[in-house]
Amino acid sequence: MDIKDIIKNKRIEKGLTMKELAEKVGVSEATISRWESGEISNMKHKGIILLANALDISPNVIMGWEDLPEPPxxxxxxxxxxxxxxxxxxxxxxxxxxxxxxxxxxxxx
Structure with missing residues (x-):
């Protein structure tokens, strides 16, 4: 699964709008949209950490170094x-x- 899909799927799974996630991460809604579309692929370290925390996943998952655990x-x-x-x-x-x-x-x- 691509990073853009992981971000979008986890956001939706958590019931967050792009705007709500943007507020949690401290970026614009447009930035979230560009992350989810794959338009921005070079995320800053701080953004990765904040995004991972907001989505309750490891930063390694966002970086593509680790897979999301399978749900039961x-x-x-x-x-x-x-x-x-x-x-x-x-x-x-x-x-x-x-x-x-x-x-x-x-x-x-």
Whole structure:
């Protein structure tokens, strides 16, 4: 998996928007977008560390020196179910769903 895909997948997995991740890392939303598109491949050391911390992964994963650990099979099945259910939702509905999931995680619902 490419670094750009790792960043995007982990951001989505954590339920973060590009803007939220940018705020955590201290960069612009455009920078996150360029990292995820592969437009920027030479990240600064500090950015790698902050990004890894925000995504709860090792900097070695971002650098491509280490693979992401495989999620347990049960987790994979849950993700497949959610993906099937959300398949025909609009972008606005998906954003709302992400927000709701984040609120559940934070214990607000």
């Amino acid at each position: 099979q049960e987790e994979k099945e849950k993700v497949k179910i959610l993906a099937r259910e959300a398949g025909d939702l609009s972008d606005v509905q998906i954003d709302l769903l992400r927000s709701m999931i984040q609120q559940f995680k934070e214990g607000k619902r």
